[in-house]
Amino acid sequence: MTQKYRITLLPGDGIGPEIMAVAVDVLQVVGKKFDLQFDFTEALIGGAAIDGAGEPLPGATLDTCRQSDAVLLAAIGGYKWDSLPSNMRPEAGLLGLRAGLDLFANLRPAQILPQLIDSSTLKREVVEGVDIMVVRELTGGIYFGKPKGIFATETGEKRGVNTMAYTEAEIDRIGRVAFETAQKRGGKLCSVDKANVLEVSQLWRDRMTQLAAEYPDVELSHLYVDNAAMQLVRAPKQFDTIVTGNLFGDILSDAAAMLTGSIGMLPSASLGASGPGVYEPVHGSAPDIAGQDKANPLAQVLSAAMMLRYGLNQPGAAEHIEKGVLQVLEQGYRTGDIISADMNLLGCKAMGEVLIQTLEGI
Numbered sequence: 001m002t003q004k005y006r007i008t009l010l011p012g013d014g015i016g017p018e019i020m021a022v023a024v025d026v027l028q029v030v031g032k033k034f035d036l037q038f039d040f041t042e043a044l045i046g047g048a049a050i051d052g053a054g055e056p057l058p059g060a061t062l063d064t065c066r067q068s069d070a071v072l073l074a075a076i077g078g079y080k081w082d083s084l085p086s087n088m089r090p091e092a093g094l095l096g097l098r099a100g101l102d103l104f105a106n107l108r109p110a111q112i113l114p115q116l117i118d119s120s121t122l123k124r125e126v127v128e129g130v131d132i133m134v135v136r137e138l139t140g141g142i143y144f145g146k147p148k149g150i151f152a153t154e155t156g157e158k159r160g161v162n163t164m165a166y167t168e169a170e171i172d173r174i175g176r177v178a179f180e181t182a183q184k185r186g187g188k189l190c191s192v193d194k195a196n197v198l199e200v201s202q203l204w205r206d207r208m209t210q211l212a213a214e215y216p217d218v219e220l221s222h223l224y225v226d227n228a229a230m231q232l233v234r235a236p237k238q239f240d241t242i243v244t245g246n247l248f249g250d251i252l253s254d255a256a257a258m259l260t261g262s263i264g265m266l267p268s269a270s271l272g273a274s275g276p277g278v279y280e281p282v283h284g285s286a287p288d289i290a291g292q293d294k295a296n297p298l299a300q301v302l303s304a305a306m307m308l309r310y311g312l313n314q315p316g317a318a319e320h321i322e323k324g325v326l327q328v329l330e331q332g333y334r335t336g337d338i339i340s341a342d343m344n345l346l347g348c349k350a351m352g353e354v355l356i357q358t359l360e361g362i
């Protein structure tokens with residue numbers, strides 16, 4: 001029997017619509033093969049929503065997302081909206097979506113594909129075999145803590161304030177996702193904090209240590225964030241699963257991403273306790289190459305694969321896409337961000353066409 005899914009598409013800004021078009025074509029092809037029917041609804045977010053509906057996350061968009069089985073997002077942001085106040089910037093749309101769907105866990109895999117080892121800026125022996133999952137807390141910490149704002153002091157001088165805060169319950173729920181993720185991977189979990197300076201991190205470390213007793217099959221370690229940043233570029237193979245708060249996770253997951261050579265290859269999943277998850281590339285809207293048919297669509301395509309695996313429980317269809325991506329790379333096709341000598345340079349659209357042909361042939 002045909003399995004039907006309601007998918008909300010949020011193409012957003014910059015290269016978003018170009019890469020989303022490729023992912024939708026891929027889903028259609030895979031859908032035919034695996035007897036899946038996707039009912040796509042497109043909605044506005046980010047700069048496109050500011051222009052089209054006067055706010056970065058219209059209520060209608062959040063409603064559509066809530067009613068769907070999964071949300072596939074491309075990217076938001078661009079120079080045009082950079083001078084708007086922070087609550088009206090495209091990024092506010094993204095933060096609002098995460099909060100509105102209560103997506104507290106962000107899973108970001110950073111795996112070196114053998115075909116792309118030479119795209120990494122690090123030496124082959126340092127990165128060969130790297131396979132890291134960063135589990136980042138997404139709806140708490142300093143991006144949401146209160147008080148926040150720019151306030152006038154008694155002398156009239158302005159003072160900017162943000163607050164890093166976590167409750168035990170917030171730490172525990174992300175901790176559980178991380179321990180369970182580590183159980184399915186190499187059984188090693190590294191919790192990253194700044195417990196030598198921050199009280200909020202001391203509580204984080206205490207809770208992670210307590211939780212470890214419930215997961216005897218997972219080996220827990222702790223690192224301060226400055227050391228973790230250093231270790232990630234010095235000896236990344238020591239890591240299996242990393243769990244950390246919102247701010248540290250934002251930075252470390254980008255550093256882990258760059259080990260792989262291209263941010264254009266990396267998907268992510270943001271999950272809540274129930275309800276639809278949001279699946280999106282790690283990269284932004286790349287305004288410098290938007291509209292030029294230069295974007296790498298593979299992170300978006302691999303995000304669709306993560307959606308099939310984690311959101312729709314269709315691991316076979318997910319694997320099919322991942323296999324197709326590997327075969328395309330194996331055949332020597334590359335977009336500009338991952339090009340190396342003797343490879344075939346393709347634009348975004350052409351990369352999509354080659355991938356579709358490959359998927360139809362597997």
Ligand code: NAD
Pocket residue numbers: 015074075076077078079091094263264280281282283284285286287288289294295296297299337
């Ligand atoms: P970015 O990820 O958009 O771009 C960084 C660099 O990587 C650029 O040189 C870009 O051309 C390149 N790049 C990114 N994705 C690529 C792809 N698929 N193929 C080829 N090259 C790619 O980050 P940035 O420049 O810091 O930010 C640009 C805008 O994106 C900003 O407005 C920022 O706020 C926004 N942003 C959005 C998200 C998101 O939607 N989740 C994440 C990060 C940044």
